[in-house]
Amino acid sequence: MKQLEKSRILSAKQVSMYGTGVIAAIQSAMQIEQANLPVYPRRKSPRVPLVVAGRVKALKKWRDEQVDRLALDPALICTKALMSSIAQQKPRKVSDLSAISDMKNWQIKEFGQDIVQVMRKVR
Known part of the structure; x- marks a missing residue:
């Protein structure tokens, strides 16, 4: 939790309200294997003359x-x-x-x- 507070990404109030949930979500996401992560299709830009x-x-x-x-x-x-x-x-x-x-x-x-x-x- 201290690391989240130090990052200053969230305000102190947000850390107290959502910090535990944010950390749990990050830890859960970190357990997903690379092969199982979502892959978003890359669209090729149309060729411009x-x-x-x-x-x-x-x-x-x-x-x-x-x-x-x-x-x-x-x-x-x-x-x-x-x-x-x-x-x-x-x-x-x-x-x-x-x-x-x-x-x-x-x-x-x-x-x-x-x-x-x-x-x-x-x-």
């Missing part, structure tokens, strides 16, 4: 410039998933961005023109 990968790279570069300029978290400006969607669809006009489901209206308004320019520069 090189052309799309190049577009994503260009969008990341643009996003990093915005991060430096605006001092915002990169995911707030444009998540990896959104960059991938944009790269796959390669919008030609700002209005094309509204067809991308993850794209927010404020992102289109603030960054739409820049994103379209980036997409026009890449293959």
Whole structure:
């Protein structure tokens, strides 16, 4: 119990309330043989065509410039998933961005023109 308290993973109150149960669960889990542990299937990421990968790279570069300029978290400006969607669809006009489901209206308004320019520069 002292080791659990020292770890500071749980508060003192949580240790007093749940400590015994947590230790029992850990000890029980430690008895399970490696072969009997659950194995979660790993999904392979879908292959992205090189052309799309190049577009994503260009969008990341643009996003990093915005991060430096605006001092915002990169995911707030444009998540990896959104960059991938944009790269796959390669919008030609700002209005094309509204067809991308993850794209927010404020992102289109603030960054739409820049994103379209980036997409026009890449293959």
